[in-house]
């Protein structure tokens with residue numbers, strides 16, 4: 235049987251697909267944009283049209299799979315948005331569902347991931363929650379515009395530290411649990427990078443690698459929220475979730491360093507400096 239990868243074109247999903255294929259697994263890659271999936275994976279995967287908000291797309295995605303990688307698209311801010319699909323998965327008696335959750339979620343009921351984890355567990359679906367720290371791709375993705383154009387990091391994280399992890403490492407961890415569904419049944423793993431950095435240190439690394447003077451602006455929450463909604467035009471629900479996450483970060487919830495990634499994969503996670511060097515063009 236195959237493995238369904240939702241959000242297969244996303245930061246993490248694309249690496250889940252890549253790592254599963256390396257392990258010899260067959261993959262059903264799901265997303266709202268089939269041509270995007272075909273461009274990314276060619277005919278190495280079965281690409282299916284899938285939308286969490288369109289239950290009529292669920293059957294086609296689930297018909298030939300016995301394991302699932304489930305992610306919550308960032309703009310779907312309510313946990314309820316994922317419930318219809320989880321109910322459909324329950325009927326298919328899958329062997330394992332690995333949900334892309336969030337570090338520290340076991341003690342924080344605010345982000346949608348908390349209720350989604352509980353809903354999966356209550357449905358009796360064998361689960362392996364993957365709870366990563368902040369992605370390095372946040373810096374090279376959504377926040378790279380200000381770095382590139384204004385030599386400035388604009389993130390409301392105060393002086394807090396973050397144990398950033400590369401999405402490709404997360405993809406490997408998820409593929410590892412899906413590849414051995416018996417071993418990882420009903421588990422949860424918190425995976426992080428090997429070091430915790432504040433954004434002044436991130437700015438120093440980027441300055442060193444780019445040869446420009448990049449600074450950390452340390453904006454407050456209101457300034458950040460207004461800027462991303464009004465000037466960058468990002469989805470309000472998405473920005474609100476990120477405000478809650480940076481609030482948690484300031485409380486120190488993003489700085490823990492765990493051994494789960496090494497224990498799962500036998501590898502050391504990538505450092506931020508190596509990641510930035512590999513992605514230097516984005517800065």
Ligand SMILES: NC(=O)c1ccc[n+]([C@@H]2O[C@H](COP(=O)([O-])OP(=O)(O)OC[C@H]3O[C@@H](n4cnc5c(N)ncnc54)[C@H](OP(=O)(O)O)[C@@H]3O)[C@@H](O)[C@H]2O)c1
Pocket residue numbers: 240241242243244245246247264265266267268270284285286287305306307308334335336337366367368369372
């Ligand atoms: N960023 C972080 O630091 C961090 C840390 C921990 C946890 N997380 C969690 O990770 C998740 C985001 O993962 P990501 O960064 O890999 O995602 P992403 O790169 O933003 O990609 C979103 C994916 O969702 C798909 N998608 C969009 N709308 C959809 C819909 N209505 N139905 C089905 N698929 C849809 C998109 O595919 P199409 O283009 O084909 O539609 C795309 O592949 C979030 O839940 C976030 O909270 C993030």
